Amino acid sequence: MQPGFFITEYALENYPLAAGQQYQWFGTRIYCKDDALLYLMGVSPGTGTYFAKRVLQDELESPMVPGGSEEGILIVWDPVKKVGKAVMISFKWPEFDLSDCTTRNAMFEKWAAGFIMLCSGKTPSYMTSPMVLTKEVEKWITEDELRVIQSGANGNPLAYLRSIPARNPEDLIPVNNGGSQNGNQGGVPGGVHGGSNGGSTGGSSVTGHGGHSPGFEAAASPADVSAASSVSEEPASTPARAYEVKNATSGASGGDSSWYVYGIVGVLVAAGLVAFGFLRGGAGK
Structure with a gap:
């Protein structure tokens, strides 16, 4: 498990998380060190921040570190800007x-x-x-490229990461109609994809570096909160439901319609008295 401790320390020191960012890890050489990564770095399959695919041994051999192996890909992902930094980590015992x-x-x-x-x-x-612990490749990636890596990149995510051209993050952040580089459209905050191993997401009690959970989702901005609070709980014209009963005497006429009720009651009482007298007269005969 020891390399997992060293890799986590390396990530925290060299790639600290900014607000709203999260760590992801794609393991290519899987052994006990991954248990330490899950515990210390706060990544997990359940939160969609840990992925793994065993790569052939000859493809794991580091070209930079003789006797070393490429342990996996560390990803520092920004779910709002939808860009991230992917770092290939090599280790030699x-x-x-x-x-x-x-x-x-x-x-x-x-x-x-x-x-x-x-x-x-x-x-x-x-x-x-x-011991040798170093990065071999460091690339800025888009959301589509992140998904390719998470899916295993047809069996060799390491080769795929090497094939991605070197770019600046400003070149990858989508520009909306308003001209701001926040990856949103029409001022609507960008959503969060909590890991894309089939789109699985989930909550977690494990807290990553910087106080954010691995599946961290950016909180709504003040504009979003005010917009949400301005929406009424029900639409203005809510259709009547079967279990709702409306008072037939209520309406614009209000008290003016009460004489209808009194008239009907009077007719019923008179009819009852007539019927009662008829019955008594028949009984007397």
């Missing part, structure tokens, strides 16, 4: 002199102690070859 160890457990303990010293910034005296 340090080598230690373990010739004085007579058992496997002794070798492991000395090897682990060496990594603990490296984590604390110290150099083990028995380290014969240093």
Whole structure:
């Protein structure tokens, strides 16, 4: 797992998140270090910020670091501007002199102690070859290119990243009709795609660097909030529902229509009295 600690530290120091940004990781050499990345960097499959595809070993060999391998692609993504920086990370394991160890457990303990010293910034005296952790490729990418990487790029995302031309972020941010480079149309805030491994998104209790969750979604601007608050809960002319009963006597005429009610009641009472007298007269005969 140790390379996961080093890679996370490298990301935090060299590629800190700005407000609204998120980390994504595409793993190409998958082993225990990815567990550390999920825990420390705050990425996860559930939030759509961790992706992985095993790449053939000969395609993982680093051309810059002899004996090193290309571990994966770190992506610093801006979901509002819809641009990001993709960085290919290579790693070479340090080598230690373990010739004085007579058992496997002794070798492991000395090897682990060496990594603990490296984590604390110290150099083990028995380290014969240093650890190497560096970037090999760094490209600005668009949302479409991000999706290609997330999908595996037909089996070789590393080669695909190398094929992307070098550009400035200003060249990639869409320009709307108003001329502002915010990737929106008509002043409507751009949406957030929480990872595009099939479009899956999700909440997460894991918090990434900078206090934002991996699936961080930019909060609505004050203009958005005021626009939302100006909308009434129901339309002006809401159609009547089956369970709603309207008072038939209510209306513009108001109290002027009450005499209809009294007249009807009077007719019914008179009819009842007549019927009652008829029945009593019939009974007397």
